[in-house]
Structures are given as structure tokens and as C-alpha cells.
Amino acid sequence: AEWTPDTGWANGRVVPYGPLSIDPATAVLHYAQEIFEGLKAYVHADGSVWLFRPEANAARLQRSAHRLALPELPTDWFLGSVTALVDADRDWVPSGGEKSLYLRPFMFASEVFLGVRPSQHVTYSVIASPAGAYFKGGVKPVSIWLSSQYSRAGTGGTGAAKCGGNYAASLLPQQEGMEHGCEQVVFLDSTEHTWIEELGGMNLYFVHSDGSIVTPTLSGSILEGITRDSIIQVARDLGHEVVERRVSIQEWREGVADGSITEVFACGTAAVITPVGTLKWDGGEVTSGDGEAGKVTSDIRSALIDIQYGRAEDRHGWLTRVS
């Protein structure tokens, strides 16, 4: 679909996947005025297809749009766009195992204009792609590199928006992490360089030996993960106390070392929940767990996945039927 100030949103249509033809002076290529979302459609045992919390993705897209000076996309356009793609060919929603149809809505500045101001032509599109199980050989802990030099986002910046620029800022630290044998990077706050924010594409949780679960408070520069929010509720349903508060990097290091933190996990739409094993930094490392997912991590993961695949009661009303 396309937006201009005169027409509003118009020209919504489903087209075969293929290249976009872009003028070299298209605003997004120069100023990164761009946002996106990620969500999944799941097939249940009876063959019906469901989206997980699409209204939450629609709401987050609105917040991102606001921060990037992009036009609001009405929630019914958002829901209509993802539903139309799922309906276009029911058979491309994979079933069985932990398979799903990954949906990637995105919106970008498509005006051909080199001046720096909000684009007066905007394009919204959705890619759909069948996704296999995230973990092929069982759920295995990932290792995390602590980026001591770089931040992903700063106070007053775009950290809470899902925009491409945040990911651009995370790529050099990601490369550094990979050079140190780590799969992911943990970012700290940009002022005190003390407080844990999130990974490049996932939020973090810490399980304490008393059974309580802690996740960093939404600081204004953390992405408000929909999985993060769902876990708060699922963990409470399972009887855990869940606390949102600031967590320092010292607490992670010392808590794992002295046993007060028993499990660490990360969460996001793609993997749902990933156990975290080793935290590495320039000069040291600590490892939680024994190379397998911990019990609390596994229980919360199963509880959430069972809701997504219709094997457990949807008591929070998170599922929307598509077909």
C-alpha cells in the first residue's frame, strides 16, 4: 500500500514476491526512515491458522511510526494485510514441529527527495516466509558477548522503535561478538554503561534461586518485546514472581558466579525462548547451566509454545483466527 498526505493509505494489494524498483534518490536509502514488525502464523492440529497477538504488533508499529515521523497505519489495515497474505495460499503456512509462517510488515520513506525532512510518499509492505523450527537439534544455550564500547540506542533516541537504524548500530558489536565466538551481543545503557538493556534482537530474563524471575525495566531505549510481555504473564500463570527492575551487568556476572542466578534466557518472536549459557567480555566469562536449557526456561518455553500451537488454553485471548 502507498501513502501520501493527499490520498492517505491507498492501493493495498497482494502481488507475487519480486524485486522493488527503487530510484537512487529514494529517501529511505539515505536517511533510514524505516520501521518493521515480525510476527508468526501457526497451524493448529485441526488445520485452522492463527496469528499470535497481532494487535500488539499493530500497536508497536504505530509507536514506531510516530517516532520515525511516518504516517499511522490503521490497525484494520495492518490486520487486513497479514490476513490477506495468509489467505492468499493456505498451503504455504507450514504445519508440524515448531514450524510457522513468518510475517514481516515494513514501512519506508519512498519519496524521491534528497532533502532531510519526513517523506511525503510512504510505502507499506509485508513479506511472508515459511519458517522451520529455530532449533534444529534441540534447544541449545547461546553465548553472549558484552559490548563494552558501543551502545545500541541512547536516551531520547530510537531504541524503543523497531527501526532499521537500531540494527545498523548493532552490527559492528555483533561482528566483534562473533569474532569472540559468541552468537549474540548484550547492550548496556548508554549513559552509565551499567544497566542491562537487551540483546541485538531479543529481550533478557534472569531466573533467581528463589524461583523469582527478573527482566530489565523498559528504559525507553529497549524494544518492548511482545514475547517479553507474554512471558511475564505465562511465568505468573506458572506461579513465578516476575519482577521488572534495573539489572546491572555486575549482577549478572556475580549472580551466576555465586549461584543466586540459576538460569538466564532470551526471548523474541523467532526463537520464542533461547537459553543463555556463557557471558563473555574482554578479559573474562561466566557460564550458567550445564550446556542444556534449564528447567524454568524449558517450562516457560513449552507453556508459551503450547498456547501458540493451540495445545493449551488461550486464557489471555492472544490468538486471532485467520482461516
Ligand code: PMP
Ligand atoms: N529486542 C529487539 C531489539 C528485537 O529486534 C526483538 C525482535 N522483534 C525483540 C527485542 C523481541 O521482540 P518480540 O518478542 O516482539 O519479537
